[in-house]
Amino acid sequence: MSFLEKISTNKSVVWIAPERVETQHREVPLMKDDEVLIEVVVTGICGSDAHVWASNPEKRLPILGHESAGKILRVGAKVSDRFVGQHVAIEPGNPCMKCEFCIRGQPNICANLAYCGHTADGTLTQFYVCPASVTVPIPQEVSWRSAGSIQPLAIAVHLGRRANMRAHQTVAIFGCGPLGLLVMAVARSYGVKKIIAFDIEQSRVDFAVKYGADVGIVSPLNTGGVPPLDFASDFISETMEQHNLGSGVDLTIEASGAETCVHMGVYITKPGGMYIQAGLGKQLSSVPLFLFTAKELTMKGTVRYTPGCFADAIDLLARKAVDLDSLITSTYPMTKINDAFVAQKARADIKIVVMNQE
Ligand SMILES: [Zn+2]
Numbered sequence: 001m002s003f004l005e006k007i008s009t010n011k012s013v014v015w016i017a018p019e020r021v022e023t024q025h026r027e028v029p030l031m032k033d034d035e036v037l038i039e040v041v042v043t044g045i046c047g048s049d050a051h052v053w054a055s056n057p058e059k060r061l062p063i064l065g066h067e068s069a070g071k072i073l074r075v076g077a078k079v080s081d082r083f084v085g086q087h088v089a090i091e092p093g094n095p096c097m098k099c100e101f102c103i104r105g106q107p108n109i110c111a112n113l114a115y116c117g118h119t120a121d122g123t124l125t126q127f128y129v130c131p132a133s134v135t136v137p138i139p140q141e142v143s144w145r146s147a148g149s150i151q152p153l154a155i156a157v158h159l160g161r162r163a164n165m166r167a168h169q170t171v172a173i174f175g176c177g178p179l180g181l182l183v184m185a186v187a188r189s190y191g192v193k194k195i196i197a198f199d200i201e202q203s204r205v206d207f208a209v210k211y212g213a214d215v216g217i218v219s220p221l222n223t224g225g226v227p228p229l230d231f232a233s234d235f236i237s238e239t240m241e242q243h244n245l246g247s248g249v250d251l252t253i254e255a256s257g258a259e260t261c262v263h264m265g266v267y268i269t270k271p272g273g274m275y276i277q278a279g280l281g282k283q284l285s286s287v288p289l290f291l292f293t294a295k296e297l298t299m300k301g302t303v304r305y306t307p308g309c310f311a312d313a314i315d316l317l318a319r320k321a322v323d324l325d326s327l328i329t330s331t332y333p334m335t336k337i338n339d340a341f342v343a344q345k346a347r348a349d350i351k352i353v354v355m356n357q358e
C-alpha cells in the first residue's frame with residue numbers, strides 16, 4: 001500500500017454525546033517542517049478519558065486519547081533527529097513555551113496548555129501529526145502494549161522527582177489504581193526500603209502485593225458514623241502498631257482522592273515527612289491542618305509530567321526496571337472503542353489499551 005493510500009482514511013475516535021463516541025474519518029493535518037507524521041499503534045485509556053466520555057461535549061467534537069505511541073511515517077524537512085520507522089511515544093501536552101511557568105521550566109502547569117483529548121484533538125486516531133520535539137524515541141524491544149502506558153508512567157516519574165525518593169524511605173501509597181501502582185513501580189525501581197499499599201478493594205490490594213508492595217492493607221470504610229478524624233486516627237494507630245511503623249512513614253502518596261485517605265495519609269506520615277497529593281478527588285476535601293503544622297510536614301501537589309520524564313520512563317521500561325505488561329488487563333481494537341470506555345467506567349480492569357490500527 002502506498003503511503004498516500006495508507007493515510008487516505010484516518011479513523012478517529014470522536015466524542016459525540018455523553019457516553020457515546022464514534023469512529024469518524026478526520027483529515028490528517030498538513031505537516032509543518034518541524035513536525036512528524038505518526039502511524040499511531042497503541043493508546044492507553046484512563047480515568048480522565050472516561051470522565052470526559054461520560055460528560056457532555058460543549059462546543060466542538062474533539063478526538064479523544066492522550067496516552068499513545070506509534071511509528072514515524074514521515075519527517076518534516078527541518079527534523080534531523082527522528083527517522084522513518086522509528087518507534088516513539090507522544091507527549092500529549094503542547095505547552096506555549098512563552099508563559100511565566102513554561103519559562104521557569106514547568107510546562108506541565110503552562111497557562112495556555114493544549115492537552116490532547118481534552119483541550120486539543122487527541123491521539124485516538126490512526127495518523128497523528130505533531131512537532132518532533134514532543135515525540136520520545138522508544139527502543140524496538142519495548143512491546144506496543146507496554147508503550148500504551150508510557151504517559152502514565154511518566155506522570156509517576158514526575159511524582160518520584162517531586163517526592164525526592166530515596167533508598168532509606170518507607171512509603172505509604174493510598175489507592176492501588178493505575179496511578180498508585182505506577183508510583184509503586186517507580187518507588188521500587190528507585191530502591192525505596194518499604195512500600196505499604198492501601199486500597200478499599202481486596203482484589204486491588206492483592207494485585208499491589210503481587211506487583212511489588214511489601215505490605216498490602218484493605219482500608220475500612222467509615223459506615224458507622226464515627227467522627228472522621230477519630231476514624232482515621234484509630235485505623236492508622238492500629239496499622240502502625242501491627243506493622244511496626246514506629247513514628248510513621250517518611251513519604252505518603254495519596255493517589256485515591258478519597259477524603260478519608262487524606263486524613264489517614266496525614267496521620268501515617270512521620271513528623272518532618274512528606275505528603276504528596278496525586279489523586280483528584282472532589283473539589284473541596286478537608287485536611288487536618290493542625291497535624292500538618294504540628295508535625296511540620298511538607299505537602300506537595302503533582303500534575304502531569306515535566307521535561308525528561310518520558311525519556312526516564314522509557315529507560316525504566318527498556319531496562320525492565322518497571323513492568324507495565326502485567327498492568328494491562330485488556331486490549332481492544334479501535335473498532336470496539338465504545339466497549340473499551342464501558343469497561344473503563346466499570347473499573348474491573350487495571351489498565352486498558354486500544355490498538356489504533358485494528
Ligand atoms: Zn491518562
Ligand SMILES: [Zn+2]
Pocket residue numbers: 095096097098099100101102103107109110111112113
Ligand atoms: Zn506556557
